[in-house]
Amino acid sequence: MQPVAFHPRPGKGGVKLATLPPLTLYIHIPWCLKKCPYCDFNSHEARGEVPERAYVDAVIADLEAAVPGVWGRRVHAIFVGGGTPSLFSAEAIDRLLTAARTLLPVEVDAEITLEANPGTFEQAKFRAFREAGVNRLSVGIQSFDDERLAAIGRVHGGDEAKRAARIAVETFGRVNLDLMYALPGQDAPGALADITEALAYGPEHLSAYHLTIEPNTLFHRHPPVLPDDDASSDIEEAVEAALARAGYEHYETSAYAKPGARARHNVNYWRFGDYLGIGAGAHSKLSFPDRVVREMRFKQPRAYQEGAMAGAAIQSTHDVPAADLPFEFAMNALRLADGFALALFTERTGLSAAAIEAPLARAEALGLVERDAFCVRPTPRGRRFLNDLLGLFVPEAQPPQKG
Ligand SMILES: C[S@@+](CC[C@H](N)C(=O)[O-])C[C@H]1O[C@@H](n2cnc3c(N)ncnc32)[C@H](O)[C@@H]1O
Ligand code: SF4
Numbered sequence: 001m002q003p004v005a006f007h008p009r010p011g012k013g014g015v016k017l018a019t020l021p022p023l024t025l026y027i028h029i030p031w032c033l034k035k036c037p038y039c040d041f042n043s044h045e046a047r048g049e050v051p052e053r054a055y056v057d058a059v060i061a062d063l064e065a066a067v068p069g070v071w072g073r074r075v076h077a078i079f080v081g082g083g084t085p086s087l088f089s090a091e092a093i094d095r096l097l098t099a100a101r102t103l104l105p106v107e108v109d110a111e112i113t114l115e116a117n118p119g120t121f122e123q124a125k126f127r128a129f130r131e132a133g134v135n136r137l138s139v140g141i142q143s144f145d146d147e148r149l150a151a152i153g154r155v156h157g158g159d160e161a162k163r164a165a166r167i168a169v170e171t172f173g174r175v176n177l178d179l180m181y182a183l184p185g186q187d188a189p190g191a192l193a194d195i196t197e198a199l200a201y202g203p204e205h206l207s208a209y210h211l212t213i214e215p216n217t218l219f220h221r222h223p224p225v226l227p228d229d230d231a232s233s234d235i236e237e238a239v240e241a242a243l244a245r246a247g248y249e250h251y252e253t254s255a256y257a258k259p260g261a262r263a264r265h266n267v268n269y270w271r272f273g274d275y276l277g278i279g280a281g282a283h284s285k286l287s288f289p290d291r292v293v294r295e296m297r298f299k300q301p302r303a304y305q306e307g308a309m310a311g312a313a314i315q316s317t318h319d320v321p322a323a324d325l326p327f328e329f330a331m332n333a334l335r336l337a338d339g340f341a342l343a344l345f346t347e348r349t350g351l352s353a354a355a356i357e358a359p360l361a362r363a364e365a366l367g368l369v370e371r372d373a374f375c376v377r378p379t380p381r382g383r384r385f386l387n388d389l390l391g392l393f394v395p396e397a398q399p400p401q402k403g
Helices: 052-070 090-103 123-131 146-151 158-172 188-200 229-245 264-270 301-309 322-333 342-349 353-365 380-384 386-391
Strands: 023-029 075-082 106-116 136-142 175-181 205-210 249-252 255-257 274-278 283-288 291-297 314-319 369-371 375-378
Touching: 023 052, 023 090, 023 264, 052 090, 052 274, 052 283, 052 301, 075 090, 075 264, 090 106, 090 123, 106 264, 123 158, 136 158, 146 158, 158 175, 175 188, 175 229, 188 205, 188 229, 205 229, 229 249, 249 264, 264 274, 264 322, 274 291, 291 301, 322 342, 322 353, 322 386, 342 353, 353 369, 375 380, 380 386
Parallel strands: 023 075, 023 274, 075 106, 106 136, 136 175, 175 205
Antiparallel strands: 205 255, 249 255, 274 283, 283 291, 291 314, 369 375
16 A cells, blocks of 8 residues: 655654655564574573463553554554464464454455464464464474484474475465575585475475574584585575576575565565564564654563563664664665665655765675666675675765765
8 A cells, every 4th residue: 555645844863754664563472492502583492381371461462552653554464473473372373463453454465474383383273373364374494304403403303394384385375484504514415405395395485594603592602513605605506596496586685485475574674664563572663754763672571571561562762863774774675686766765764865875886886786777786796795785884884975
């Protein structure tokens, strides 16, 4: 639908938007069966019973409190992520989605995705998720190889991953499979075997992530032996070529889709759209006619639940200064293979294209982007060296403006 129109007036941060971007809803579930040693998401090992009912009560209270900030705006997609949302019962997911539909104008054809872990697959439960309104499943497969899965500390083996992929496609039709590559002990033929197995289920979408060692993870403290840089880039090239041959568009750094099957919530995020993030540690980006606001909710589930029930789930909030918007926009939009239209930059930030002329000219001279009068897109080199490209948009990296 068309964004809501307003009469623009500049706010404190110097922002002035003529229209508001599309809005999606993210709901975070912060528990997993077991914490994976590479993972820095806000996820906690479920020791014993997860306080499902109390958490859903808190999320609903949080959503009720958040509604005035997005009043009247349609929701185009919902993403229930984690953590492992498939740990929750179908009744809990049903309560969450019913509350979202009651409190917000959710589009009738909204894409509603739920993240699932192969260690939590029971067919009847997944049918009930579907009946609750989930119409797309995102499954954390990572690999189908028992040895690779054990090396990255996954709770499931290859057979469970295969069963999960099969049930997901049979039950939902619309499925994303997450794979990781450049795993300990992996080579290009091993990574290709995972891709071939994933393709056999016919998912409409695949995410292939290069394993990264994040601070504050077990792998950071006890690093595994990983493929060296040459071996990693052989694996990466083999993965990209196999997915291109199979007809998947490599539309974002790690995302591949059949035509028409791009992930709507994620694409909105990368196009610098708005998202309301509800649940422990969730982030939001919300635009108003005179400002762009970022919010973060309390990270610890207990602190979040107490806060949400007292009408105070938000830990921090800040207005993004206009000077930071070019970098924030680039950080998202340049992940997309199609890049962006300059008109979209102006619509989302309220700034004229002149605000990014200097970094764009430098990026073009370095062969990192190509552009015409209307559009900018990263070159293959720009996609490979994305951090270098984004570095050109950091406010301090730009020469001081005259006048
Ligand atoms: C929040 S998880 C969602 C799925 C579910 N929690 C699971 O793992 O089965 C999102 C995805 O991010 C990817 N991921 C997480 N940590 C990563 C890391 N350090 N390096 C690369 N990919 C990572 C995994 O592919 C994972 O499936
Ligand atoms: S199951 Fe997913 S979210 Fe949970 S710890 Fe593992 S990778 Fe992280």
